Amino acid sequence: MSRQNAIAQARSHFDSGVFFTTLGRRVALATESQRADSAPLLRHYLSEEIESQLVLLGFVCEIVENPVPGMPPFLVGERIESPARPTVLLYGHGDVIGGDAANWxxxxxxWEVKAEDDRWYGRGIADNKAQHSINLAALAAVFAERGELGFNAKIIFEMGEEVGSPGLGAVCEMLRERLSADLLIASDGPRQRAPSPTVFLGSRGALHFRLxxxxxFGARHSGNWGGVLANPATLMANALASLVDGRGRIRINGLLPPPIPTQVRARVADLEIGKDEGDPPLSPNWGEPGLTPAERVFAWNTLEVLAMQAGNVAAPVSAIPRAAEAVCQLRFVVGTDWKRAKELIEAHLAREGFDGIEVTIEASGGATRLDPDNPWVTFAERSIEATTGKRVTLLPNLGGTIPNECFADTLGLPTIWIPHSYPGCRQHAPDEHVLAPVMREALELMTGVFWDLGEQLR
Incomplete structure (x- = not known):
């Protein structure tokens, strides 16, 4: 019985093609959470793909109905081996963004996993089906070698992450004692670079707002009324420019973060952005001046205009449009006064002379960041480095947003995220894929992490 044997079992599971077959079956299930008619399939994924595998590992599972009406249920499970052993909470999601089949x-x-060289294509394969499949397979490898896990394991698994995780916070609050643990270990998002095993400790928050x-009086002829009637499209363009300038710099002082902490700056100092094959070239002089690209992505706030509309671009007419709209997104780090965003944006627009623009907050989620000096961080780094022989890239937080607030704040857990995708995976887009070498390495390193957890009190 050894760590090396467990990792060898995991490697054999991948090399034999069994992992590919399992992943192919899961990707074939079109678990699009945005579609009301997907409800039976979402429930099927929980019971037939996740619960059935966990039961083989001795988990006691329950399907928990979502407190939000019409939203998909959750799976909650636990395997308690000894009160003296550490308890780990696991998380994953089985729903995917819309397939967009016509554009692949x-x-x-x-809905078919297709292997082309080192790339495996399929919707949801990167986000999140390969990732949680790797973690479950790693648990199975440890269980097969040791005859037990060596630690207590709990899991909460959802089918609504791609529609904002409705009900997840409420379920975590409702089941706070049942989900209590020493830490969370989960996998989502990309590595910082494909060859680099990565750990991140939280995520930036995200706030969507509509202007x-x-x-x-409706649209009016631009010749008869141009120059004397305010144009909503012109007002909107200038209002947006007042929020974020032509170099991508946020101009709302109240929505800037505090200075970057020294330990965070040290962790991202050597990171390079956009260096993998297929990555787009970085825009010169874009974003907050005086920061490195890595600091802009992992340690600062960004404001993006996601969509805007006025008139009919496909068939324009010579008229001042009746209305204009824009949807914006603020990505923010810990310490940002984001709960006052509506008030701060409205005050800014008023100061700039845009009194007629309505601000509506449409979605939000808070930022989280575990202290990089937390002992569980050191544990994860040492375990992964022992398996891979590579230095771990440690990110204070993910540049994107995941529902980590539920675990870090509601449940009060240290949170360790170990991603198994990479930046060029095209998640949410046509031709979503994962890299086979990354998955194989991820299966090995996760087996090592779970094995080492079982050694904590031995």
Whole structure:
């Protein structure tokens, strides 16, 4: 019985093709949480794909109905081996973004895993089906070698992450004692670079808001009324420029973060952005001046205009449009006064002379960041480095947003995220894929992490 044997079992599981077959079956289930008619399939994924595998590992599982009406249920499970052993909470999600089948290239289907060289294509394969499948397979490898896990394991698994994780916070609050643990270990998002095993300790928060302006008298002829009637499209363009300038710098002082902590700056100092094959070139002089690209992504706030509309671009007419709208997104780090965003944006627009623009907050989630000096961080780094022989890239937080607030704040857990994808995976887009070498290495390193957890009190 040894760590090396467990890792060898995991490697054999991958090399034999069993992992590919399992992943192919899971990707074939079109678990699009945005579609009301997917409800039976979402429940099937929980019971037949996740619960059935966990039961083989001795978990006691329950399907928990979502407190939000019409939203998919959760799976909650636990395997308690000894009160003296550490308890780990696991998390994953089985729902995916819409398949967008018409836009996949080279005859690929979103619902069929297709291997081309080192790339495996399929909708949801990176986000999150390969990732949670790796973690479950790693648990199984440890269990097969040791005859037990060596630690207590709990899991909460959802099917609504791609629609904002409705009900997840409420379920965590409701089951606070049942989900209590020493730490969370989960996998989502990309590595910082494909070859680099990565750990991140939280995520930036995200806040979506809509700006709207209209006139009460409708569209009017631009020749007869141009120059004397305010144009909603012009007002919106200038209002947006007042929020974020032509170099991508946020101009709302109240929504800037505090200075970057020294330990955070040290952790991202040597990171390079956009260096993997297929990555887009970075825009020169874009974003907050005086920061490195890594500091802009992992340690600062960004404001992006996601969509805007005025008139009919496909068939324009010579008229001042009746209305204009824009949807924006603020990505923010810990310490940002984001709960006052509506008040701060409205005050800024008023100061800039844009009194007629309505601000609506449409979605939000807080930022989290575990202290990089937490002992569990050191544990994860040492375990992964022992398996891979590589230095771990440690990110204070993910540049994107995941529902970590539920675990870090509601449950009060240290949170360790070990991603198994990479930045060029095209998640949410056509031709979503994962890299086979990354998955194979991830299966090995997760087996090592779970093995080492069972050694904590031995």
């Amino acid at each position: 290239s080279n005859g690929r289907s979103p 709207s302006i209209s006139n009460p």
